[in-house]
Amino acid sequence: MSLLSVRDLDVHYGDFQAIYGLTVTIDEGETLAIIGANGAGKSTLLKSIAGQVTPTAGSVTFADVDITRTPPHKRVPLGIALTPEGRRIFPSLTVEENLLVGAHVKRKGPWSLASVYEAFPLVADRRDRLGANLSGGEQQATAIGRALMSNPRLLLLDEVSLGLAPVVVEQIYAALPAITSTGTTVLVVEQDVNQSMKVASRVQCLLEGRTVLEGRPSDLHRDQIASAYFGI
């Protein structure tokens, strides 16, 4: 039984359709990577799962509950947490306060201030610093930590590596095994194909709001991915 099942999803922004009949399923414990060029509809998919946009057709089912029209704040108690594109750290709150806001919904699980600090030493060093004064990498790590504080069953990560130096990206992805080893299901969205191929058990490539390629990283050929990614 899949943990998350997105079926025949249509999403519109006004008259513009961003997603066309998209279907995505994830099993518990899996790490799925959604890849695709800028504007493919990756963030829109994550927002539909987190509840920030309401689809015009199709359904989103999480742990057998239809959540298609559930408001975002009611999805967190069910076990969905999103690290949004651009990190969206609260600038006037300290790092620790950001994490504590993330703990507003306290589901049972391994994550707490202490375990987040352990998994992200980058965050621990900056705990008293204001969100406004963090580097990109520190922000990203804090944002992931903040999402973990609710002990989600499904963690949605949008463009973790965007705008970060490769070293920093390595550092952040280094924490991923610690997250998945506790059984957390992860959905990563990346424009950076290589990075996501390394961590994902399955890859799904979007182009203009539709799935154009799907499979295990080991089964997919570079050229196949390149042509799906660019639509050529």
Added chain:
Amino acid sequence: MSATSSSTRDLHAVVSPHARVRRATRASWIGLGVAVALILVAPIAPYVVDRGTQGSLVTLFSLIVMATMWNLLAGYGGMLSIGQQAYIGIGAYALVYFADTLGLDPFMAVPLAVVVAGVLAYPISFLAFRLSGGYFAIGTWVIAIVIMLIVQQVPAFGGGIGQTFSAFSELTPGRRIAYVYWLSLAGVVLAVLVTYLIMRSRLGLGFTAIRDDAVAAGSLGVRVTRSKRFVFVVAAMGCGLAGAMITANTLRVQPDSIFSVNYSVFMIFIVVIGGLGSIEGPILGAVVFFALQQWLADLGSWYLLILGVIAILITLLLPRGLWGLISGDGRIRLFPVGYLLQPRPAGGTGAGAASPAAPSGT
């Protein structure tokens, strides 16, 4: 229909070949016809209706002027002012000063009073523009209070008691009210026309862009602050005109009443009820407001209470006001200030089925 204005040509260049840009619709031709007919018929009122009715019409005209100006500020410029009574008072006092104290011809004194309101509004805008949003609103109110308190301290203006406007005292009452009526009619036509022309101009498109997104408009090269200042000054002049009209009608100025915040209450309620962001809304709103005022006059405090409740409900449920309801949210426009983007039909014309394009839309 001036489909050749330069901004229209620019738009032709950017829209797809499958659409065409139009400004006038069938409704706007009808609207123009009705407006012209009204303007042609209105001047004969002094020969057919009694003095009381003429006085009431002057009041209605002043409400239309004020509401049109407030809408120019808020509906287009995005500036919510609670301080327009400052310019009503300035216009009123300036009229009395020029006509009575200096002895100028009253018909010369009115345009001068309008200019004074604009000239004072210009420096005031620098102060008011230091605030934005709701704080701008209260700031404009404070400025109006300060002007009133200063006027109250000036013996030459009659202090707290005020002054009588006596430039018309040699005229017979019938003649005086007819003059004031014609003056006000000219005033209201001018105010609506000026607003209409501003909104149709290239500047007007810029204002609509500012209202919709000031930051983006700024980055696109719209001179946001300068445009806002221009609107602020024009709105002050319009309110100065309304103040002069009111004074010529009531023959008195008194600081507490001519600088009363109730004028702002009226303007806001009229525009909210009629519809923010259209030329027609404030006119319709003024007529409805005026009718309610006559109808509910006996109810005393109840009438403002009822209007307040109506205004809140309209704000929450009908943000484009009564005019939005009548026009089907902008599809019908008597005074087309935006551009209509129509699918280019295979055959016929289908003028009625246009949907509004971005500039005049939401």
Added chain:
Amino acid sequence: MQWINAIIQGILLGGLYALLAAGLSLMFGVMRIVNLAHGALAILAAYLGLVIVQATGISPFLALLAVVPIMAAVGYLLQWGVFNRALSMGGLSPLLAAFGLAVVVTQLLQLRFSADLQSLQVGSLSVASITITDQISIGVLPLITFVVGVVVILGLQIFLSRAPLGRAMRAASDDPQTVPLMGIDNRRVYALATAIALATVGIAGMFLGMRGNFNPTYGDAMLIFAFEAVIIGGLGSLWGTLAGGMVLGIAQTVGAQVNPSYGILIGNLVFLAILAFRPTGLMPKAVTT
């Protein structure tokens, strides 16, 4: 000597203005709503106190225990019934709704209580004073008001910086789109913020009524004084608001010392001068948490 006295009275008056301004500041800080009905609601609280005092004969201080929770409930309901919807409509809607509300509240009070001046009787306390020198004495009631103002601001400050709900309010102020991703319902946070703001408005209205006269139209002046305190102090700083209240209070009492009819005018002029020469206020964002 009388100047020093005027300054001391001004500082104490500033405590009342700061008390009035705290709620305005809080609502703006959390939701970017400038509640134009703020003054009218303060007067509503004073009348509420009057009704309770007249019906039960208890002291206005005891009546506070009823007025504050009632005003908080009014705030909670107002946010759900009016402001949350207005916020979701965007543009000028929140301001227009608040403006309509101000007129409605004022007219309701006018209908029910007429324009007669009223006050909340506190017996001998209204004249009690502490004599410092022959010419300087400090009224006990103004002093209590001042202390209450400082305590309310201190309390709000601690609440915002320490309490989980206060933290959520700051987060919502930073980024309302992201807060729901933490499982927090913005609308509820907003409703609680308005409830707290109106609780402080309740306190302010009661002390206003104890310190002097009021009638339904006094709400206008109360809104303006609160606004001036906020702007003089600098947006986003509660301590700045306290300082702003004191500057305004001093300007008014010293102005009134020059000529009784100048008090309000001088207060407004000082406000405009600060707006002109120091538009970010005296303590911009200085002590925000």
